[in-house]
Amino acid sequence: MSRPEGIQLMEGNHACAWGAIDAGARFYAGYPITPSSEIAEVCARELPAYGGTYIQMEDEIGSIAAIIGASLSGKKSFTATSGPGFSLMQENLGVGIYQEVPCVVVNIQRVGPATGLATQPAQADVMQARWGTHGDHPIIAISPASVQEMYDFTIRAFNLSERFRIPVILLGDQVVGQTYENIALPDPGSLEIVERKKPTVPPEEYLPYQPDENLVPPMAAYGDKHILHASSTCHCETGYSNFKYGTNRQLLNRLKNKIYNYLDEIIDVEYFGPEKAEVTLVSFGSASRVCKYVVGLAEKEGIKVNLLRLISIWPFPDREVQEALAKTGACVVAEMNQGQVINEVNRVNTTNTPVHLASGIDGELIRPEIIMASIREAVK
Amino acid sequence: MSRPEGIQLMEGNHACAWGAIDAGARFYAGYPITPSSEIAEVCARELPAYGGTYIQMEDEIGSIAAIIGASLSGKKSFTATSGPGFSLMQENLGVGIYQEVPCVVVNIQRVGPATGLATQPAQADVMQARWGTHGDHPIIAISPASVQEMYDFTIRAFNLSERFRIPVILLGDQVVGQTYENIALPDPGSLEIVERKKPTVPPEEYLPYQPDENLVPPMAAYGDKHILHASSTCHCETGYSNFKYGTNRQLLNRLKNKIYNYLDEIIDVEYFGPEKAEVTLVSFGSASRVCKYVVGLAEKEGIKVNLLRLISIWPFPDREVQEALAKTGACVVAEMNQGQVINEVNRVNTTNTPVHLASGIDGELIRPEIIMASIREAVK
Amino acid sequence: MAVKLNYREYFKEEALPLMWCAGCGNGILLRAITDALADLEIPPHQVVVSTGIGCWGKADDYMTTHAFHGSHGRALAFATGIKLGNPDLHVIALMGDGDALAIGGNHFIHAARRNIDITAIISNNFTYGMTGGQYSPTTPLSYKTTTSPVGVAEPAFDVCGLAEECGANYVARSTVYHVTQLKRFIAAAIQKKGFNVVEAINTCPTHFGRRNIPGDTVEMMKYIKDIGMPRSRFEKLDEEEKNKYLLTGELVNRERPDFLSVYREINPAASESGRGEGK
Amino acid sequence: MAVKLNYREYFKEEALPLMWCAGCGNGILLRAITDALADLEIPPHQVVVSTGIGCWGKADDYMTTHAFHGSHGRALAFATGIKLGNPDLHVIALMGDGDALAIGGNHFIHAARRNIDITAIISNNFTYGMTGGQYSPTTPLSYKTTTSPVGVAEPAFDVCGLAEECGANYVARSTVYHVTQLKRFIAAAIQKKGFNVVEAINTCPTHFGRRNIPGDTVEMMKYIKDIGMPRSRFEKLDEEEKNKYLLTGELVNRERPDFLSVYREINPAASESGRGEGK
Amino acid sequence: MNKTDKEVKIHIDEALCKRCGFCIEFCNTKVYEADQDGLPLIKNLEECTNCRLCELRCPDFAIRVEVVNNE
Amino acid sequence: MNKTDKEVKIHIDEALCKRCGFCIEFCNTKVYEADQDGLPLIKNLEECTNCRLCELRCPDFAIRVEVVNNE
Amino acid sequence: MAKNWQVVLAGEGGQGLILAGRILSEAAIKDGNNVSLTSSYGIAARGGYSESQVVISEQELYYPKCASPDLVLALTQQAYDRYADNVGEDCLIIYDSREVTNTKGKNEVGFDFKEALLKIGNLKVINSLFLGVILKHRDIVSRDSMIEAMKNNMPAKIHDINLKAFQNGLEQ
Amino acid sequence: MAKNWQVVLAGEGGQGLILAGRILSEAAIKDGNNVSLTSSYGIAARGGYSESQVVISEQELYYPKCASPDLVLALTQQAYDRYADNVGEDCLIIYDSREVTNTKGKNEVGFDFKEALLKIGNLKVINSLFLGVILKHRDIVSRDSMIEAMKNNMPAKIHDINLKAFQNGLEQ
Numbered sequence A, B: 001m002s003r004p005e006g007i008q009l010m011e012g013n014h015a016c017a018w019g020a021i022d023a024g025a026r027f028y029a030g031y032p033i034t035p036s037s038e039i040a041e042v043c044a045r046e047l048p049a050y051g052g053t054y055i056q057m058e059d060e061i062g063s064i065a066a067i068i069g070a071s072l073s074g075k076k077s078f079t080a081t082s083g084p085g086f087s088l089m090q091e092n093l094g095v096g097i098y099q100e101v102p103c104v105v106v107n108i109q110r111v112g113p114a115t116g117l118a119t120q121p122a123q124a125d126v127m128q129a130r131w132g133t134h135g136d137h138p139i140i141a142i143s144p145a146s147v148q149e150m151y152d153f154t155i156r157a158f159n160l161s162e163r164f165r166i167p168v169i170l171l172g173d174q175v176v177g178q179t180y181e182n183i184a185l186p187d188p189g190s191l192e193i194v195e196r197k198k199p200t201v202p203p204e205e206y207l208p209y210q211p212d213e214n215l216v217p218p219m220a221a222y223g224d225k226h227i228l229h230a231s232s233t234c235h236c237e238t239g240y241s242n243f244k245y246g247t248n249r250q251l252l253n254r255l256k257n258k259i260y261n262y263l264d265e266i267i268d269v270e271y272f273g274p275e276k277a278e279v280t281l282v283s284f285g286s287a288s289r290v291c292k293y294v295v296g297l298a299e300k301e302g303i304k305v306n307l308l309r310l311i312s313i314w315p316f317p318d319r320e321v322q323e324a325l326a327k328t329g330a331c332v333v334a335e336m337n338q339g340q341v342i343n344e345v346n347r348v349n350t351t352n353t354p355v356h357l358a359s360g361i362d363g364e365l366i367r368p369e370i371i372m373a374s375i376r377e378a379v380k
Numbered sequence C, D: 001m002a003v004k005l006n007y008r009e010y011f012k013e014e015a016l017p018l019m020w021c022a023g024c025g026n027g028i029l030l031r032a033i034t035d036a037l038a039d040l041e042i043p044p045h046q047v048v049v050s051t052g053i054g055c056w057g058k059a060d061d062y063m064t065t066h067a068f069h070g071s072h073g074r075a076l077a078f079a080t081g082i083k084l085g086n087p088d089l090h091v092i093a094l095m096g097d098g099d100a101l102a103i104g105g106n107h108f109i110h111a112a113r114r115n116i117d118i119t120a121i122i123s124n125n126f127t128y129g130m131t132g133g134q135y136s137p138t139t140p141l142s143y144k145t146t147t148s149p150v151g152v153a154e155p156a157f158d159v160c161g162l163a164e165e166c167g168a169n170y171v172a173r174s175t176v177y178h179v180t181q182l183k184r185f186i187a188a189a190i191q192k193k194g195f196n197v198v199e200a201i202n203t204c205p206t207h208f209g210r211r212n213i214p215g216d217t218v219e220m221m222k223y224i225k226d227i228g229m230p231r232s233r234f235e236k237l238d239e240e241e242k243n244k245y246l247l248t249g250e251l252v253n254r255e256r257p258d259f260l261s262v263y264r265e266i267n268p269a270a271s272e273s274g275r276g277e278g279k
Numbered sequence E, F: 001m002n003k004t005d006k007e008v009k010i011h012i013d014e015a016l017c018k019r020c021g022f023c024i025e026f027c028n029t030k031v032y033e034a035d036q037d038g039l040p041l042i043k044n045l046e047e048c049t050n051c052r053l054c055e056l057r058c059p060d061f062a063i064r065v066e067v068v069n070n071e
Numbered sequence G, H: 001m002a003k004n005w006q007v008v009l010a011g012e013g014g015q016g017l018i019l020a021g022r023i024l025s026e027a028a029i030k031d032g033n034n035v036s037l038t039s040s041y042g043i044a045a046r047g048g049y050s051e052s053q054v055v056i057s058e059q060e061l062y063y064p065k066c067a068s069p070d071l072v073l074a075l076t077q078q079a080y081d082r083y084a085d086n087v088g089e090d091c092l093i094i095y096d097s098r099e100v101t102n103t104k105g106k107n108e109v110g111f112d113f114k115e116a117l118l119k120i121g122n123l124k125v126i127n128s129l130f131l132g133v134i135l136k137h138r139d140i141v142s143r144d145s146m147i148e149a150m151k152n153n154m155p156a157k158i159h160d161i162n163l164k165a166f167q168n169g170l171e172q
């Protein structure tokens, strides 16, 4: 098969794989798991034609290890998985963050914990995406809500990843992953693709972990004359282990600041519905589509509802949520879990705006009635 | 060696191992990692004499799997690790939670992410302990601050675990794990030891996941005539897979409620210092010891400071923190990370009390000056 | 004739129909196991099956014994704890080839090395059935799967060879076609102390068959019937030819002491009540 | 004489002194590797070492080549990506016995099965050195460690046997005593395509030695000198005796095609520039 | 098996049968024949040797071969 | 090695040497002797065959065996 | 031709419901609409409950599920029961009259698919047949688009028989 | 005998600082006090910086580190430098006069440990020696408790030589 032309009916997972290829990904390592496996399958079929490589690793630990390795060898790389596999990737996700390795991890969420309702949708790995690996660390996660966004956001994930030298989580779920929608892949030439910054100094002067003014160090590739020493142990600008007092603080702070000082490049939200409303919905991913539908339903019931949709979930859009809370009478957080993002909303809720949860945990796309019920509750 | 008698100089990790043995643990499976390995070493040496078994597994994934298995065979069981190993345990931790298997996981935290400053102390796996595994799930975590508490809280961890049929995390760090202090192990006969509830119905009537009125199902052991079917897949009271609409919601809600409806049996905090203060410190684990010391330092500077120490960290003591915030002029959260518990404090901060962070990330016990600086900042 | 146990003692008849595809051999293997247990007259409550995640991993849904259904690839690690938690149990791990040898490969080689008293029954259908037919570490070189649309580039493990190299006590291979042989091997493996492996070559008409074996479920079954070959015939093949067949039969049957025996010998107190509770 | 490369090209002299204990053979192994690289005249920037976590895993701190220091047990998984990301590289994985065979066992057997072009150099000191001397899957049965105070109850892996069974192309064992042989094997492994394993029997006087070998660092070295035995002598031993020694020498040297060669043969477009970027 | 003093009965559970065709194909004495939709029909019961392989090889527990003792 | 036309020099870096004793024990021609604290002292340089095994076996890169060409 | 459609194709695994959903969706795209196709099936590899939901809209499409179906195809009693009581008055239910024996009798049509298939001479083309029946009752997509989409999704050698089945459905 | 003590034993790996910390701690416990002993060492297996901190208190002991040491033993220049500028006026520094060449000369005593050890005839008993020297200058624990603790922590066959070294230290 070749690259789909024109308007196509396409599965979200396929759109993701094509987004990756169009973003320049040339290496995929993974271990199959429903509902993400179609991403692997497209890569296995298509990557060779692009000079890329697909490898099926022995497990997810190996998969994320391999994409980190390949990225350091200069290839844009990614993997896709679902909850159980994402859990197994946590240790090495930390390695990728610490060594500042651009790569993309797609998590097509399903109901957990454990095997749970395997293959049925959920959005219950949100907090895990932020905190699943041990130790202090930042992360970037973005959440698509349609097939089109599975394509677009995959590209965005690669771009953010290359820009900030950090693994980026594409936090989808079974609904966006396995829904088919019409999509037209754009002319690849029209895409804005970010490439990692390469060193400009001569090889002998290169310090692989010496940051530029934007706190991100230029990145050589294995095989370059610029020697790249990448270590999971506390290291200084040389990349070599360093245990001096202060090195750890400096490194952890830089890793944090290179992200948190540039939130305007990362944070993305979407506002939907009337500017002023009785109830503001906060949601993300496939649940946020249901919210858009519910805005209309509520209107019919005479309740004015709007939606703040979180496109970037990590770092959390603190300010945007805070402002929305300040403006509204009540808030309903709609998510397909027992309450995760709602905790973040409450964290930034300095106006003591009442916040209600609409929780979809039935292994299906959250039903509009669940959200409507919370809205009614909120306006009572 | 045999059980230490009288007042002894003992390492925290040793105290933990003895606490486990005194709590009735008869199975340890683990994979060595500094700064936790002494727990394994004591178990390897001592368990056989108690009719117990030590096994060194091929990795931490296998370790937690083995303790879950042994617990279902009727043995109180536990493992100990540090950040990297804790990351690897996440998937199966979810299995333990979902199958409601009592067991204890000791995490002697060190600086992460990745290898980081291996062996140096941190408290940066707090959020991971709550959210590290995929999917919705509750957890119990408690945090000791001394060698004595490494013993006492290990027993408490087993008791909570047996009472609630849930894996309990003992969240220590290198300081409590490897500090030596004087301790006298109590007469084991004097200890309150909780044993899991066994079924009282005849074998043919036994439904292994039919909860009692307290939402916890009585637990048979493998080998009993009461057949125990334990599944990581969504299941009904029989323990067998069940995919009916509603089963998942019912199960997840029960797993949550069996904990959150009984917070009074779990939540534990310690108040230290004057009742009313200009600044309230919130801290836990070894950092909270430094806080106690700092209360005195601050007094000398004329600042009235008290401490709310979180003994149980998960579930988070929402009410206790909220009340403390309401009573004080300012709050300083002292933790050995870049800010984790502070987010929880802010989540429940309905009084908009100013909350400052004292962050120790130098791979050592947080220095009193760091906390003092935040206190001064808070009273400015 | 004395009342003998019947496979139904171990089989949860009310759970029928089985979830597996038409022509999937998992049901045959399940029958062989429950028959073997009945022959050995082991009461169901003395048996724990530890299943993996996969099509074959759903086998516990159809069994009346104690059961553990955990995470993908970890059946043996859970089983290790189950066995050590109560050494009187018969612990049987039911794993797909992906379970046992892809994600679970490490537990497999270590369980074999330790020679821990567990019976591992591996359904080798050459693919990941449950996830839709991707290649597995036993997919034969150049065969097609959803992730090797033009052929897999990795040679397959010799499951039994690996078990032998690592130290398993008993290793046998049969197919779901050769049902009576299969049952015999399973019974022998359950009876014997130590880490014992039975590899059951299995059908997956839906995925492996569809992409590699022209024809229907029957052709899939013929395929696995034909690739299994007893030593007498196998050894007459030249090296090239050997690659096309899988040696069947009892391949290893030795008497290494199992893990717990050695552990108790080295740590003698472990076998007594020891210092006793709370002392 | 033409200017030849010297081990110092690969060795970060300014990082001296080495962090390892007195009498730890890691330094000897490091010297053998850097010497081998110099002999082969491979420029440092064409080499990536992927180290594990452990005492031996600190080797990258002393090397001037590209380096990756990742997580415990995963050196080969990272190396797999490194190699596939840039197939022109010489990728060398430096692992302790725990790295390679305990937590990392699965990556080891799969890398061998795939025959991916990586050189694995395993420092086998029979213990987990870094964490204080617990038993490892290569600790000989009944030897003492901090977690087997009266003796370990598990038999050890035959590292080379396992590599061979799984499909490694080149497998050799030597000791840090036999430095010139060791260097020769390392050079051969680096030069050869495919998954190549050199097991270097190593000293750990601090942990393994202290608990099992009376005497000092020198006695520890004598111990490993004596347990390594070439095939000529090894084969004369009876089975019982064989258990006490480790066969040294080039144990496997075969010509299986490596993973990428097969992959490219099966997926021909992979070797060309393909459809090209963004097409 | 002496056909005279034993009688073989074969039960096929149509609801359980998934029409894989194994019983039909692999019965040595060709006792079965396929119905239009693949369901095994018992055609030559008299040829049955009571080897019970069809029962054991039926992946769906749909066949029961019973021997009724005529003695 | 012809001792007459080549001269061997052995450098020992005392700061790097960890006193493991390998050089002393395993030199075939017993060139070294141990100082009180274990430091190798060069006692019989003339016996040195320039095999360089002591250099290669020194775990701490503390020995350099140099051949000065006298031709 | 109405512009917005919510169509449920429900039955069990093996009846080609997923493929039919794709064909219907592709046809709708050819007609210039937005489409969302979701499928769900139980864990059972074969034979369990299975359905496709196709939402067709001229506008941006938020809720990808059929909140209020306009048409439900029910090939089994289970499928029928799942929807019969929950759909609006305007929703047409087309059910398999052999399989669905217990009906409510509102806005619905029974159809003997097996009989038609036996006439056609091929039991496997059921999805082309029911797509025809659906289009006969509701102009969800243009027939040309449907035929094109069918061809796109099937190997050439079975085009004829499927078109025959489709035509047959249209003409019932 | 003062009731509260903060003692730092600093030097490098292999000098028995950890063991000495244990002995001192156990002696303090025998005297009826609360004790906290923390040790730290770099990643280097041998030869890197190493120290033990012993805090002794009659009361409950919060901060387990030496916030303001009462006594610092410095066996290397690095160890000396780490503390010399940061301790209070009352803190006594005992340093190895061979190793620590650059001193500030406040409240401190140099001691030639090697010389004493050579006299004793054993270089390995340095920790018993410096424990003696420490007790000579400050009555941190009772001598009996110390001797008992030493015996508890050493195999019998080296008791005599260590007691000799300890005595030697006391008598300097």
Ligand SMILES: Cc1ncc(C[n+]2csc(CCOP(=O)(O)OP(=O)(O)O)c2C)c(N)n1
Pocket (backbone or CB within 6 Å): A031, A032, A033, A034, A060, A084, A085, A088, C052, C053, C054, C055, C056, C057, C071, C072, C095, C096, C097, C098, C099, C100, C123, C125, C127, C128, C129, C130, C131, C136
């Ligand atoms: C950690 C994790 N990774 C991946 C999966 C997805 N998964 C489920 S079953 C399976 C493989 C099934 O293959 P096999 O073990 O051979 O059994 P079969 O289905 O063929 O019987 C996979 C990859 C999972 N459940 N958990």
Ligand SMILES: Cc1ncc(C[n+]2csc(CCOP(=O)(O)OP(=O)(O)O)c2C)c(N)n1
Pocket (backbone or CB within 6 Å): B031, B032, B033, B034, B060, B084, B085, B088, D052, D053, D054, D055, D056, D057, D071, D072, D095, D096, D097, D098, D099, D100, D123, D125, D127, D128, D129, D130, D131, D136
């Ligand atoms: C996931 C994880 N588990 C455990 C550890 C702790 N750990 C570090 S090194 C090591 C073993 C070292 O042994 P080996 O690989 O044989 O190397 P050596 O130190 O003997 O050279 C262990 C268990 C870790 N770093 N990460």
Ligand code: SF4
Pocket (backbone or CB within 6 Å): C019, C020, C021, C023, C024, C025, C026, C055, C056, C125, C129, C130, C203, C204, C205, C206, C207, G045
């Ligand atoms: S997919 Fe394959 S293994 Fe799974 S049930 Fe179907 S035939 Fe069996």
Ligand code: SF4
Pocket (backbone or CB within 6 Å): D019, D020, D021, D023, D024, D025, D026, D055, D056, D125, D129, D130, D203, D204, D205, D206, D207, H045
């Ligand atoms: S602990 Fe052992 S392996 Fe580690 S540096 Fe010391 S001697 Fe070497």
Ligand code: SF4
Pocket (backbone or CB within 6 Å): F012, F016, F017, F018, F019, F020, F021, F022, F023, F024, F038, F039, F040, F057, F058, F059, F060, F061, F062, F063
């Ligand atoms: S071999 Fe090296 S470290 Fe060992 S004693 Fe000789 S010079 Fe010193």
Ligand code: SF4
Pocket (backbone or CB within 6 Å): F026, F027, F028, F029, F030, F031, F032, F047, F048, F049, F050, F051, F052, F053, F054, F055, F065
């Ligand atoms: S070079 Fe050889 S002979 Fe000379 S000192 Fe070294 S080991 Fe001895």
